[in-house]
Structures are given as C-alpha cells and as structure tokens.
Amino acid sequence: MGERVFLNGDLVPREDAHVSIYDHGFLYGDGAFEGIRVYNRRVFKLQAHVARLYRSAHALAIKLCTHPQELISAIVATVRANNLETGYVRVTISRGVGLGLDPAHMKDVAPTIVVSTAQLGLYKPEMYENGLEVITASTRVPPAQCIDPQVKSLGKYINSINAKMEANRVGAGEALMLNVNGNVAEATGDNLFLVSNGELTTPPTSEGALPGITRATVIELAKEIGLPFRESITTLFDCYTADEAFLTGTAAEVIPMVRLDGREIGDGRPGPMTARLIAEFRQATATDGLEV
Ligand code: PMP
Numbered sequence: 001m002g003e004r005v006f007l008n009g010d011l012v013p014r015e016d017a018h019v020s021i022y023d024h025g026f027l028y029g030d031g032a033f034e035g036i037r038v039y040n041r042r043v044f045k046l047q048a049h050v051a052r053l054y055r056s057a058h059a060l061a062i063k064l065c066t067h068p069q070e071l072i073s074a075i076v077a078t079v080r081a082n083n084l085e086t087g088y089v090r091v092t093i094s095r096g097v098g099l100g101l102d103p104a105h106m107k108d109v110a111p112t113i114v115v116s117t118a119q120l121g122l123y124k125p126e127m128y129e130n131g132l133e134v135i136t137a138s139t140r141v142p143p144a145q146c147i148d149p150q151v152k153s154l155g156k157y158i159n160s161i162n163a164k165m166e167a168n169r170v171g172a173g174e175a176l177m178l179n180v181n182g183n184v185a186e187a188t189g190d191n192l193f194l195v196s197n198g199e200l201t202t203p204p205t206s207e208g209a210l211p212g213i214t215r216a217t218v219i220e221l222a223k224e225i226g227l228p229f230r231e232s233i234t235t236l237f238d239c240y241t242a243d244e245a246f247l248t249g250t251a252a253e254v255i256p257m258v259r260l261d262g263r264e265i266g267d268g269r270p271g272p273m274t275a276r277l278i279a280e281f282r283q284a285t286a287t288d289g290l291e292v
Helices: 024-028 046-059 068-081 125-130 157-169 213-224 236-240 272-287
Strands: 004-007 010-013 031-039 087-094 112-118 132-136 174-178 184-187 191-196 199-202 229-231 244-249 253-260
Touching: 004 068, 010 068, 024 087, 031 046, 031 272, 046 068, 046 087, 046 213, 068 087, 068 112, 125 253, 132 157, 157 174, 174 236, 184 191, 184 236, 191 213, 191 236, 199 213, 213 229, 213 244, 213 253, 213 272, 236 253, 244 272, 253 272
Parallel strands: 132 174, 132 253, 199 229
Antiparallel strands: 004 010, 004 112, 031 087, 087 112, 174 184, 191 199, 191 244, 244 253
C-alpha cells in the first residue's frame, strides 16, 4: 500500500490528498500546524503537540470540530498506515475553504485538517558533534500586537523563512531572531538556551519565543539533573559571552551552537552541559512517547 494522508476524516492515498485552491491556509496563511517526531514507533510528546495545536486554533478563533482525542487517533492511524518507524508527522489545519478574507462568510465551513508523514533529517550527524555556526538575522519576530509569535500559525512563518534565507546566504546553519526591542527571541524554527556560570537560561515566551515542546522537555531534564534554570531576557551580548549555547526544536532536536556572528561561544566547541542534555534528551526520546 502506498503512502496515506489523513485529510478531513479519511485516510487517502497521498496522490489524492488535494486541498482547495480557495483554502484559507493557501490564500492567507490562515491556519496553524505542528511538527511531531516518531522514534522507534513511539510518538514523542503527542499530547503536548495536540494541546498546542488546539491552543493555536483557539487563539485564531478556528473551531476544530474534531475532539483532541480524535485527532490523536487520526495521527496514530496515519503513522500506522504508513508503517512509520522513525520520522516526522506534520499536522496542518486551516480555517477552511472560502474566497475572501472575512471569516463571517465561512460560517458553515469546516476547517481543513491534514496529517501527513515524512522522513526528516535537518542536520548532518556531525553537526551534533561539532555544533552550528549561527548568525543574527535582520528579520525580527513580530510583536504580539501584530502576529503573536506564541501562536504556531502558518502565516507567521514567512518571517522565519526570510531569516533562514539570510542564514543560507552566508552559509550559516541557523539564524537567531531578535524582537523589535532588540532582545533575542529564538531561532527561525528553534528555541535558544544558554549556559552561563553553571546556570541554564532561555528567553521567556513573552519575548517572542514559541513555547517549544523540546524547550519544555529540556527544562524538565535540567530540573531532573539538578541544573539551575531560569527564563531570562537575553541580549546578543549574553549569547556572545555565554559558556555554552544550544538550540532546541522537534526537527532540530538539541543541537549545539558554537559560533554566533563570527564570535566563538565558550571555546568554540559544544560544552559539557550541552552534551549531557543531548544525551538525556536522546534517552527520553528512546523511552518516552506513545507506542503505535
Ligand atoms: N520556534 C519556532 C519558531 C518553531 O517553529 C519551532 C518548531 N516548532 C520551535 C521554536 C521549537 O518548538 P518545538 O520544540 O515544539 O518543535
């Protein structure tokens, strides 16, 4: 059997999984999404991803007719149908089909819900050993009064894509994004952590960081191993002068950041606390998660 895609209640062959040219996600970026990883037939942090998707939908006033538990079952069914042992699940929702931006004209329209699976290798294995070179993008994260960065909305990613292209242009692996006040928010698709003087810090979500699920996992792991942690408003100076730095995300997992804007961070090599947290994270992904 070929690859299947869950589309609005049905598991259909991938080549038949079509969305309308008038879908609000396509027309206006009016929707939200989640990226989820499967490790050895275990879906990692599935509940947390689905909960975040429902929070995003709620913030966008998109009413998903499906109960979260039904969506969880749909995700599990898609993973099973595609015999996905290790890989990536993309859950995408939109307000539904309707030409014209006014949602008032879409009263009887059901949201579009798509669950698809893929293989995803974001960085080569040696990057996890040697660390990433990162730049600061000129593209800023939008203030919450405009597009709330805490909502994992489709439309907000034009910004991340722009910043990622800035990194690509200079051969960097990632880009840090500042908020409009000049403080560091996060990377284009990852959260940022620093280790300085034996303490782990990350920017608060109110500074423009997505409430990352890998971020929450790393915070939990830090507590378990007794590493002091606090959320902290973070400047570029804090990044340049940190002992260690790393990025976290479902796709990127936990990856060291060893250079920023041409400056070495610490001694320019992944630090011991980063290595410890990477090991703890890999252990968690190998043993936690919903078995499918
Ligand atoms: N920030 C942004 C902008 C992202 O797109 C992501 C990826 N979802 C993250 C941070 C990391 O979040 P998570 O750990 O939940 O994947």
